[in-house]
Amino acid sequence: MTDDMLTLIDTRLAVVDARLAELDEQLSEARAERQRLVEMRALATGESEPKAKQKNRTQAVEELLQSSPKGLRRKEIVEALRAQGRTDDPDDLSASLAYLRRNGRAVNAAGVWSAPTA
Numbered sequence: 001m002t003d004d005m006l007t008l009i010d011t012r013l014a015v016v017d018a019r020l021a022e023l024d025e026q027l028s029e030a031r032a033e034r035q036r037l038v039e040m041r042a043l044a045t046g047e048s049e050p051k052a053k054q055k056n057r058t059q060a061v062e063e064l065l066q067s068s069p070k071g072l073r074r075k076e077i078v079e080a081l082r083a084q085g086r087t088d089d090p091d092d093l094s095a096s097l098a099y100l101r102r103n104g105r106a107v108n109a110a111g112v113w114s115a116p117t118a
Helices: 003-045 057-066 074-083 090-102
Strands: 107-109 112-114
Touching: 003 057, 003 090, 057 074, 057 090, 074 090, 090 107
Parallel strands: none
Antiparallel strands: 107 112
16 A cells, blocks of 8 residues: 555544544433433423433543442443443443543543543
């Protein structure tokens, strides 16, 4: 392959990666808004309080990272969420982690996710 072709491929990859990151953030924000609306509806209809106050996935992930000083691998995060009784799709975890990273609320070092240090 020529250098021009590699440059073109690398440029296109960067564009696609940026778009995916943008979509991940939009998806995470939409899910957070949906969760808020579900909570508001539950409160308005008198549904049980625990269901109405359940944290969204991003909040749950952020709390896990904050309570794990050594950090967690993606698989460990999924296992910890399941241990809490959550049934989130493991593929959706990527959106939450990407959102937290973009907002400076999570860092990834060699596949280990953690809360940022002060």
